[in-house]
Amino acid sequence: MAERTFIQSRDQLEQIIDLSESERRWFDQSPSSSLPFMVSSYYASLIDRDDPSDPIRAQIVPRIEECEAGRGESEDPQNENCYAPHERFVHRYRSRAALLVSDTCTSYCRHCFRRRFTGHEHTSVSEETVEKSARYLAEHREVKELLLTGGDPLTLSDSHIDALLEALRKERKDLVFRLCTRTPVTYPMRITEALIQVLKKHDSSPIYIMTQFNHPREITAESRSAIDLFVHNGFPVMNQTVLLKGVNDDTEVLTELCETLVSIRVKPYYLFNGDMVSGTGHLRLPLSRAIQIERELRMQLSGLAMPVVAVDLPEGGGKVPVGELYYRGETERGRHLFLTPEGKEVIYTDP
Numbered sequence: 001m002a003e004r005t006f007i008q009s010r011d012q013l014e015q016i017i018d019l020s021e022s023e024r025r026w027f028d029q030s031p032s033s034s035l036p037f038m039v040s041s042y043y044a045s046l047i048d049r050d051d052p053s054d055p056i057r058a059q060i061v062p063r064i065e066e067c068e069a070g071r072g073e074s075e076d077p078q079n080e081n082c083y084a085p086h087e088r089f090v091h092r093y094r095s096r097a098a099l100l101v102s103d104t105c106t107s108y109c110r111h112c113f114r115r116r117f118t119g120h121e122h123t124s125v126s127e128e129t130v131e132k133s134a135r136y137l138a139e140h141r142e143v144k145e146l147l148l149t150g151g152d153p154l155t156l157s158d159s160h161i162d163a164l165l166e167a168l169r170k171e172r173k174d175l176v177f178r179l180c181t182r183t184p185v186t187y188p189m190r191i192t193e194a195l196i197q198v199l200k201k202h203d204s205s206p207i208y209i210m211t212q213f214n215h216p217r218e219i220t221a222e223s224r225s226a227i228d229l230f231v232h233n234g235f236p237v238m239n240q241t242v243l244l245k246g247v248n249d250d251t252e253v254l255t256e257l258c259e260t261l262v263s264i265r266v267k268p269y270y271l272f273n274g275d276m277v278s279g280t281g282h283l284r285l286p287l288s289r290a291i292q293i294e295r296e297l298r299m300q301l302s303g304l305a306m307p308v309v310a311v312d313l314p315e316g317g318g319k320v321p322v323g324e325l326y327y328r329g330e331t332e333r334g335r336h337l338f339l340t341p342e343g344k345e346v347i348y349t350d351p
Contacts, residue, residue: 070281
């Protein structure tokens, strides 16, 4: 990669922006166990240098608040370690599992929910672990979907991805893959024709691209080109946005994001309130605000553009929608009371 493709030090960052007191304190005081700082030069170029509250900056520049653990927060709120039959493999839900193929990303997002794992060892999944995972999948046919995640799988080389997919496909040609990556957002030049050809070698069952656009300004000419390469070659793209304080906790911003995603052939899939991960409380919204945003978005967006607003419950409780219950029960035989997003009561009658 070209020199200065990535910004990894305070000195490099200060050539782009003036650090706030909170940001300076993180660089001075953060423990070695903290999620490290790194951002691609491309993604850093999207920061408005004149705006201390810039939404791109808030996602990528660390603050001293990350060193504080809030009430109820933990390093592993989803209890992934409790659902790991072996290293780097998580089987939390009956029909799907996750393989953590890399602990590296092209940029380290400050809201990362797997910060206990990401960015510390700079390692990828071993051949032995891949083989063990393939055998597990062969024995557990109830698993229909495998999330290739991390970290970011696209930090691996094309040849490494090829070998990984070949080993998994050898045991399960029917398995649906979800390639979970933020690279189209933070380093879109990684998406190349050569990568597409590798993926097409292993498309005996669908490969879905699961990405994370959090703000409309992330949808650039470069990221659109990356998405086009996936979509035009038969790989559907779905988006999982994280609700972030000071970034996208605004209905107009989210409406623009979701509608623009649909226009570039990306389906808004989930809109997550932040996980209860230590050091992320300053970016997480109160649940009441997430519920309000869900109601407001339903009045703005079409069904195609509307994501599922959800929270991943702590203690491994799983994903649940946070929207208000629109169905209020049966008022009399065959007559059901609903509440519209606007708050109006409506009766639905059975035939």
